[in-house]
Amino acid sequence: MSQQLIKRFTLRKTSVLGLALTLLLAWAIPALANTSGQKQTRPADSQKKQVQPAPVQPVVIPENLLTVAEKSNFTATSRYQEVLDLVAELQKISPNLVVQDIGQTAEGRRIPLLILSNPPVHTPQAARNLKKAIVYIQANIHAGEVEGKEASLMLAREILMSPAHPYLNNLVVLIVPNLNADGNERISPENRRQQPGPEQGVGVRQNAMNLDLNRDAVKLESPEMKAVVANILNLWDPVLVVDCHTTDGAYHEETVTYSWPLNPNSDPELLAYQRDTMLPAIVKTMKEKYRTLAVPYGMFRDWRDPSQGWVTFEPQPRYFTNYAGLRNRLSILDENYVHADYKTRVMSCFHFLKAILDYASPRATEIQKLVEEADRRTIQLGLNPAGQSFAVEYDLQPLPGPVTINAYELEVTERPGGGFPQLKPTDRKKPVTVPYFADYRPKRTVPFPFAYLISVPDPDIKEKLLAHGLLVESLKEPVSLEVEIFVPKELKGAERPFQGHRLNQIKGEYKKETRKFPAGTLLVRTAQPSGFLAAYLLEPESDDGLVVWNFFDRYLAGQWQRGLSELPVYRLLQPVNLSAVALGN
DSSP states (O other), rough: OOOHHHHHHHTTTTHHHHHHHHHHHHOOTTTTOOOOOOOOOOOOGGGGGGGOOOOOOOOOGGGSOHHHHHHTTSSOOOOOOHHHHHHHHHHHOTTTEEEEEEEEEEOOOOEEEEEEEEEEEOOOHHHTTTOOOOEEEESSSSSSSOOHHHHHHHHHHHHHHHHOOTHHHHHEEEEEOOOOOOHHOOOOOOTTTTTTTTTTTTTSSOOTOOOOGGTTTTTSSHHHHHIIIIIIIITEEEESSEEEOOOSSSOOSEEEEEOOOOOOOSSSHHHHHHIIIIHHHHHHHHHHHHOOOOOOOOOOSTTTTTGGGGEOOOOOTTTTTHEEEEOOEEEEEEETTTOOOOOHHHHHHHHHHHHHHHGGGGGHHHHHHHHHHHHHHHHHHHHSSSEEEEEEEEEEEOOOOEEEEEEEEEEEEOOOOOOSEEEEEEEEEEEEOOOOEEEEEEEEEOOOSSEEEOOOOOOOHHHHHHHTTTOOOSSSSSSEEEEEEEEEEEEEEEEOOOOOOOEEEEEEEEEEEEEEEEETTTEEEESSTTTHHHHHHHHHTTSSSSTTTTHHHHHSSOOTSSSSSOHHHHHEEEEEEEOEEEEEO
16 A cells, blocks of 8 residues: 555545545555453541642742632632633633534533644644644543543643743644533532542532443443544544543552553554553653652452452443544543542642653654554555454453552451441551553454445444444445354343443354345445444444444344344455445434
């Protein structure tokens, strides 16, 4: 494939037809033959002995530019209107801030996007023309975890108060400070009582539809996550995304925890770069420049015996950072330490965001090249998938090197009648160096295909695929193809609903057969930048695909029949020159 052709892919053109033409041209070139936290009690006063973050530079900040956290001496967090008011004040101090709404919440509140660029830009194409790396910072996806909301606004202010801030030499910075604005308006001191402050309370985890936005990246049912995917990931295509949270777990000295994408179907070179190069350098900057300690995200596998190891969270792309990784983009999960006081949590998050930009800005060209190469690899695998596999089951293994957690000895009080005991940290520090279980490795794989064909004219399925930014085509003429057909033997929904669904588990077997597909059959090729995301959505045994989320239930369990029907998604393994037209939203 020519370099010029690959570049057309990696730019992720907003025109779906343009992308379709690129795919067809590529085929015509003959040379191209990868948590739930432990419930614990409030920390002891000894937690104040943590390494304190470096102080903010002594810049005089006008009252109207202070966050609610700062103005209240860190006893409160900002409400929806207060976020809008501060953003409006920031617009007044610099032309380098452009504000656009990416959508509305379920209750009709605006979701503003802050676009920081020098010179200012109003469109993704204008940003791409600058040849700068686009970075996206997302906060308040869980509105009880407010530290990122305040810290991202502080970061925007610092950048805008400097007429020639060095971050903007190489970066365009996008910020959504208050994604879950509806949840944010449910502020109460009764929410997240396990964390010390803010005294006036925080919002709730879920949005107004009672959905967890950080479980919605695959099914895309909330207006908030739909807006993020459509109007940030698909449109602006940031090369690096950061998602801000607050932990619920173990006691330790570090005030920031973090993770890289965990799904083993992610590009392995991007994953290794984040885990082994980028994040260790950011953590070093945190400690040396900002006097803030950070440790990989996790919890003890056995809090009674920490030597058993430290374990990360699940790898499914329903989690936003894992989802971004499947799209061949760098992504960082920020989890601020719940048991630190509110000011420490906000300032630690602020310094983590700065350390990320400290790393990304001078390496903007390097990061862009890494992402482009990942897109190139995925496209080439889709064009010639022979021997390539897709993982549908995983084993969690420890990474080669251990991790050191600056933990505390705990006082344990058993509860009458059993149940989880009350845990209280002591003054006695207890650093432990233990295995870190954060390497999801393929346990069972299936072939990665050239394309998928979908034989049902289901607008929900078509629109869901398009919403993810995938190229979806329609066959222009009938064609007979040898395909793999999935024949289900067992379909079992979960006993309890989860996020409004009863998640499916499916078992079955594949058979090869030649089928005739009429004109109009949907076609999804894997030779596109998000080819592995396409496989994740359409593979029947994927652990987080459309089958899991019930989108194919009506076809698997047909009308007036006792048995199960074959899945109307067919795996085309061998490359075939197909005549098709791209579909749009």
